[in-house]
Amino acid sequence: MSNHRRTAPIYLQLARKIQDRIDSGDLPAGSRLPSEPELCAEFDVNRLTIRQAVAELERAASVEIRRGVGTFVRVPIARVSIAVDPRSQRFDLGSLTTAVPRGTAADAGDVADGGERITAVTPAPGTPADVGAAGHLRCDPAELSRLESVIVIGAEPWGVSSYWLKSSLLPEELSAPGRVDNVVRVLAQSAGIVLEYDWRAFSAIGADIGDADLLGVPAGTPLLVREGVSCTPDGEPVLFVRRRINGERARFVLNFRPDGEG
Template sequence: MPREARYRAIARELGRRIDSGDLPPGSRLPTEEALAEQYGVHRLTARQAMVELRTSGLVETRHGSGSYVRPLQRKLEVTVDPVTRLHRPGVIDELAVHFASGEEFRSAGLRQDPGAARRLGLPDPEVYEVATLLRTDEVPCVASRYALPPRLSDFAYDPAEGVLGALGRLGYDYRYRSHTVSADIAGPVDQEVLQVEPGAAVLVREGLLVCDGEPLCHVVRRCRGDLVALTTRYE
């Protein structure tokens, strides 16, 4: 029976103090130096405990300043309408304002994407891909990737209306055939686009839009897990 590592014990102790409210959200933890002295260990061992707490999402560290108990962040609830089956900002009033700026355009072009092409029922792996980003208060929040059949590659996109809005304007009467949600760890691309740390949680929502029974668009949205929740309300 291996005894518990020192750094784990320290992390557990600090975690307990956070849970109990002894260290309230936003408060500063002892410095690594202070912890090292207090527990009689080397600074690196104390530091390891902080890494543990950071990885568990309990604490955030600011270089040169200190480590702080993470404030309980109220997540933005983005409603997903079960009838029209479209994303709609709402619920929290400010949200409508925040998302009103529309989808920021990131890139578009023909790409090889066998998975999306298969879902779209295409014979070749090539799709027309549009990548966009939604921000709230300037913070990257939801990264979307739309895959369309190559024949739509002259697709005109206006950020104000969004990709799906543009498809509607072009006369496509689409709806969702299916949705899948899952939770991922932020990969290198997420880290860059959503500006999160390695190890952050990402909420992934994937859907297939159909129009007259024909697949029209495959959408993948990767949302910052600490900022976004998706809500469906049934009437």
């Protein structure tokens, strides 16, 4: 055991011992942790230490505290890697096509198997975000519609997206809240166009109240942001998207050498 582990506070040492049991499968997902009195007796510590250890595990998303019921091991969070090869990945087929694994849980509301749920479709109201999108799409904000969606993997929301496009291009399938398999593909197929990446930018923010509510996370939770313009093959901008993803559930990978190179 490292010196750090030997000198760590008692509650952290206890949290790591419980985490080891979770990792080994001794405490499988969905199982209930022993009660506070049982843990106090087993580890010869007081209730405050137990509560500090459990709070640490909850902060790490390893357990879920159900008030009045007990503490349960959480199902492992699905972490999605979105690989981008800037020399070969040109066509925008929608991130869900290959990046998001298909879910199997039935308890996903009206979204399952990696689809999207459109939550709102409105004319762009002229906020700074709408004005910024209009600048990227080289048009007046009054020409745009804004579409909001939630992406779900299994039973948990994975990300929220805001899409801007000219209202004249908005297909009927995307004109009202409801489930769709993939917003980008529906748009491309309905308009009869091929969409290509023009540019993408990456950043990180803390979840605001709206995004936090949709993602089921506390306000301020780190979110990965992926935004940019998709265009036609001749460079005409068609779509601006701003996607916010739970920072615990995804990572972006840029591969600068094609497969086969050392």
